[in-house]
Amino acid sequence: MEDKAIDYEAVFQALPGMVALLTPELVYADANEDFQRLSGRTRDQLVGRYIFDVFPDNPNDPAATGMRDVRASMLRVVATGERDAMALQRYDVEDAVRPGHWEERYWSPINAPVHGPGGQVAYVLHRVEEVTELIRLRGGGGGSDTRARVLEAELYTRARELQELNERLRLAHAREREVALALQEAMLPARRQVGNHRAAVRYRPAVGALNVCGDWYDLIDLVGGNRIGVSVGDVVGHGLPAAGVMGQLRSALSATSRVADGPAQALDILGRYAHVVDGAESATAVTTFIDCDARTITYSSAGHPPPVLVHADGEVELLDRATDPPLDARPDPRPRPQAATTYAEGATLVLYTDGLIERRREDIDTGLARLSDALVRHRTADPESLADAVLLELLPPGGATDDTALIIVRL
Known part of the structure; x- marks a missing residue:
């Protein structure tokens, strides 16, 4: 299909509802057909003229504030470059055919920036x-009817303002999600070889702008002998705060694992730091020390799902004999448990x-069985x-609606 240039002038004129473009000096640059029709002004009466020369306040209404409010909103847009949704405005309009005759009008405006190059x-x-x-x-109804209709219009305006606010929040959360993901990617190791062993790591963020979490993993060479450490953890929360806490805990466990006597002591120290x-609070972690x-x-676990050891013959062993509450779960920490197991060449260790x-x-057992x-x-298969x-x-x-971290090490 051959691409054709879009006639944006035609699009602008056909937009439903009243839409106008003004310069930063608040001079009309254009107005669509609905704006001209509903305001009672032709394009020639609008373009090139200052907005409040065309639509001044009603001189017969000393309490009129429409001009002041609209001007303040537009200048905020010019100054900040951000959209501004206004509350319901009474802004009387002079009849173009009968000068001096003012019509009581109510408007619900939104002012938005159009950025240049x-x-x-x-x-x-x-x-x-x-x-x-x-x-x-309608039909000369009483004051209560007027108040009801004012309330109805106010509710309509508030609903539209809420919609605008939700859109701003969505965009803000989307930006936060991008930053949090970049932060996580920068802090998580990309290493695929630990010692003489092949390893695969994966991180999958949750779907949805609000669900960037604090999952993390780590693979390190331990001091002394042919040993490696493999860990995963999960921070409660979302967005940049969770990503920041994740980075602190991962770095702390990486450091303590290099000097600790074993995984239990490493988690003891990490819990005190947490x-x-x-x-x-309530963050979980599991760490394994592998003597090759x-x-x-x-291994030792602080409230985390158990690692899985798949032996070369296909036997599955859940490393679940050293499970303790999450980090910082006890006001008075006590030594955490640890356990050990053996493996033969060709086994596969999986943390997640x-x-x-x-x-x-x-039930979680269903998910463990599926894994x-x-x-x-x-x-x-290779890792x-x-x-x-x-x-x-x-x-x-x-x-998934939650983040997923996965480490696979071929032993």
């Missing part, structure tokens, strides 16, 4: 909905966060292919 406000887009009929007396980090010469895995296995209205089954069926297969089978087609 350099980012400056080049025009103010002035969109107006006339709501006079909502509050005008006690002084705002936003770390002795072929042992020592709850977004991989948990589903609403489903174990996928790991066994694809256990001969990268295995990670892709697990995510494909376990995550919903449209994406």
